[in-house]
Amino acid sequence: MVETEVLVVGGGPAGVISALAAAKLGSKVILIDAKPYEAIGKKTCGDALNLAPATFLEEKLGIEKPSGDEVADNVEHLIFKTGKAEFPIQGDGYVLNRHPYGQRLLKTAEEYGVEVRPETKAKRAIVDEGVVKGVVVEDKNTKxxxxxxxRISIDCSGRxxxxxxxxxxxDFPLLEYSMEKRDVAVSYREIIRLKEEDHPYQNKIFLIYREEIPEPGYFWVFTKGPKRLNVGIGWFLEPRLKGMKExxxxxxxxxxxxPGSYEVEDKGGYTIPTRYPLTNAVASGFLTAGDAAFHVNPLSAEGHGPALTAGYYAGKAAAEAIEANDVSEQKLWQYNVNVMKHFGLSHTKVQLFTAALRHIRVKGVEFLLRRKILNQDQFIDLHAGKELGFFATLKIAIKAFPRYGILFQLSKIVKGAQFFEELFANYPDNPHDYPAWQAQFDAKMKQVRKL
Ligand SMILES: Cc1cc2nc3c(=O)[nH]c(=O)nc-3n(C[C@H](O)[C@H](O)[C@H](O)COP(=O)(O)OP(=O)(O)OC[C@H]3O[C@@H](n4cnc5c(N)ncnc54)[C@H](O)[C@@H]3O)c2cc1C
Incomplete structure (x- = not known):
């Protein structure tokens, strides 16, 4: 038997930052991962990371932003593209080499005193009288x-x-226990090296909507230096429409x-939980962050930044609870409040846009972009889960004539966004008021997903 104050399951971005933050704030922390030590931080991914979470970690924990061999290319523009239209958005960030970045974070966590147990697989939670007391694990070498x-276990075990x-x-009626198939995105990507000339996509990442790809899925082309690209494809698992690799x-x-113009350096696919976040990710003795808490953006499937951000809040909540000698759901609840405020609301609103995209389809997106029915700022706002003002909506209404189907979807987004703005402004500051809030959230979300 082993004892610690904080146990973190999973050494991906959410887990490593949870562990690092809790240790830096004074807790005794063990981090376990099923992978060998050297493989922690390695993941099949598009490798894109916004600047904002990197800046956030620098401010909160003093962790330097990605640099050197951790960065395959710097990003200045994110470009939405359809067969007929192109839509550039200023978007500072990186295409990373995730493995060295993840390894640096792991080593920094160790410097703050985190004990890392690699090749250790979590099997199940240990629960006693409604409190999570730890985890049963398996040493993968000795079995x-x-x-x-x-005292606190943090689930950062991913999907x-x-x-x-x-x-x-x-014992834990306020938590969710399953993931619906319709919320699972499936993706495949290759890292390719061009044999001849440099590619023209430096400092840019492209999300490309094309008719060949089931909506609201997309193809991506991300720069990884002058001759290298991370290219991939992703869409929702259901309905199963066509072969992904083909x-x-x-x-x-x-x-x-x-086919003959490039070499494939690496390839692989994986699933991603892609929906609005858990509206409660806390129980007595328990927190969860990252993919394990559905923290991925429901449209773009970017989950690295949210995992880092939520990891910080989880580690902080754990350390403060240990310090106060109170690991109750009530004490840990502030974690929910922080996550909901930081990206919970915006991801929920992005879910509205995702639902609308399933109906508008690529042709509708092209119509919106080509006819300039949405200007750049409005498109960014929609994509980022922000609200369109009433006046803007009115102008869109006039311009969208006679495509009222699209207009209907846009008005649903705007109304839904207004509803969630108000609801999240009243997100409860304690678990007792949560069931009533959740009932309202669930009823509206059910409606949105029926559309
Ligand atoms: C193909 C693809 C492309 C993507 N592209 C992007 C992108 O470009 N930008 C972006 O922001 N996001 C992208 N994502 C999403 C991003 O990779 C994840 O959201 C992010 O890695 C989540 O971090 P995490 O720490 O929650 O989980 P993970 O990174 O999945 O880490 C989970 C860790 O837990 C460990 N683990 C799992 N089960 C156990 C267990 N039972 N016991 C012990 N350890 C366990 C795993 O070994 C792993 O180390 C992509 C995902 C995929 C699949």
Missing amino acids: ETYEIYA NFQIRRTLPPD CFQEVLHKYYYS
């Missing part, structure tokens, strides 16, 4: 199973949310590079 008791899924629902090859070869 030995043992318990790690912790399978291994700890949350093993909690008994009767579609990837079709789009890549038809619009970009012929």
